[in-house]
Amino acid sequence: MEPLQVAIIGSGLIGRSWAMVFAAGGFKVKLYDIAQEQLTTALENIRKQMKEMEKLGVLKGALSAEQQLALISVCTDLKAAVEGATFIQECTPENLELKKKIFGQLDLTVGDSVILSSSTSCLLPSKLFTGLKHVKQCIVSHPVNPPYFVPLVEIVPHPETDPSTTERTYALMKKIGQSPVKLNREIEGFVLNRLQYAVISEAWRLVGEGVISPTDLDLVMSDGLGMRYAFIGPLETMHLNAEGVSSYCERYAEGMKCVLNTFGPVPEFSGETVQKVNQALSEKIPAVPKVLDARRKWRDECLTGLAKLKTQMKSD
Ligand code: NAI
Incomplete structure (x- = not known):
């Protein structure tokens, strides 16, 4: 079967990264x-x-690297790229006008059963897709960087997205080994970034107020909360x-509210705290391409190891 x-x-x-994930799932990919x-x-x-991943034994999917590579072809003609595709994943720069232009072009080209999906990190579906003829087939599938190692995908519908588009996208993501979650409606920052920004905000306030050093703040996550949250x-x-949750609320609701009421306003992310955080981070990891790249590589190796461990520990 083709x-x-x-x-x-x-x-x-x-x-x-999407191309690799789809090829690992046995899909033909036009990039x-x-x-x-x-x-x-x-x-x-x-x-x-x-x-490299094949050598390390961490290549995803049942096919060899050569077989997966043979599934990927490249193209500079949009119409030819999408011809025969059942799913289109847009991954252009985070620019509303550019993305609207691309979805406008796709809208004129595609049939009634193709799914038009965007990787956008923060543009709302109502901004991206309103007015398109194929709006029922449009959806956001927001990955986490790097998608090859971090499987979460936030699926965010436009108010007019057909439920079958959401279901098909969800099923497809499962099929290629990603971990999809469905949002029932769009919201600024989707869910992952709302949680991430809540953490960053409080981290910033604690460092800004001199409660803890930037290095120790990061350790609270990497050697504390983060271990559990994986x-x-x-x-x-x-x-x-x-x-159970009811018992937790009975015991801790008052304490949590007391602490939460001491949280400060949204930080400006400017001035002295930027310098303080930047100095601490740059001493540990100088912000030059070679060092940053080496650190990213190490991070990806850690994530690969964690992904392996999570597979072994699968409980659901
Ligand atoms: P990137 O800058 O690495 O890649 C963008 C690509 O789009 C480039 O290859 C560029 O040549 C191409 N491009 C520019 N104009 C184009 C056009 N008119 N038609 C076709 N291709 C065009 O950007 P990146 O990081 O891959 O981000 C892509 C999308 O994914 C953005 O919407 C971003 O918000 C989202 N995203 C990014 C994450 C990240 O951590 N980098 C995480 C999750 C989502």
Whole structure:
């Protein structure tokens, strides 16, 4: 049977990662970009990453690196890129006008059963898709960087998205081994970034007020909360840290509210605190490409190890 086909629009960091995830799932992938050299670099980078992962025994999917690479082709013609695709994942820069233009072009090209999906981190579906003829087939599938190692995908519908589009996208994400979650309605920051920004805000206030050093603040997460959160979420934490959620609320609601009432206003993320945090981080990890890249590589290796451990520890 001919493999199902997807199109990836934009071959940067996220587009490449989606291409690898879909190829690992056995899909034929057409990778589109405006610049041929960008596509050439993307393919080289994908080849290198796949070969390396194969060597380390962490390549996803049942196919070899060569078989997966054979599923990916590149193209600078939008119409040709999406022809035959059942799912289109847009991964162009985070610019509303640019994305609207691309979805406008796709709207004129696609049939009635293709799903038009965007990787956007923060543009709301109502901003991206309103007015499109195929709005029922439009959805946001927001990945987490790097999607190859961090499987979560937030699925966010437009108010007019057909429920079948949401269900099909959810099923597809499951099929390729990602971990989809459905939002019932759009909201600024979706869910992941709302949680992330709540953490960043309080981290920033604590460092800004001199309660803790930037390095120790990060340790609270990496050697404390984060260890738990890789396996269970904040709500299950409540459940397990007492005799169930009701018992947790009975015991700790007053204490939590007391602490929460001391949280300060939204930080400006400017001035002295920027310098303080930047100095501490730059001493540990100088902000130059070579060092940052090495640290990112180490982070990805950690995430690969964690992903392996999570598979072994699977409990649901
Ligand atoms: P990037 O800058 O690495 O890649 C963008 C790609 O789009 C480039 O290859 C560029 O040549 C191409 N491009 C520009 N104009 C185009 C056009 N008109 N048609 C086709 N391709 C075009 O960006 P990145 O980081 O891959 O982000 C892509 C999307 O994914 C953004 O919406 C971003 O918000 C989202 N995202 C990014 C994450 C991240 O951590 N980088 C995480 C989750 C989502």
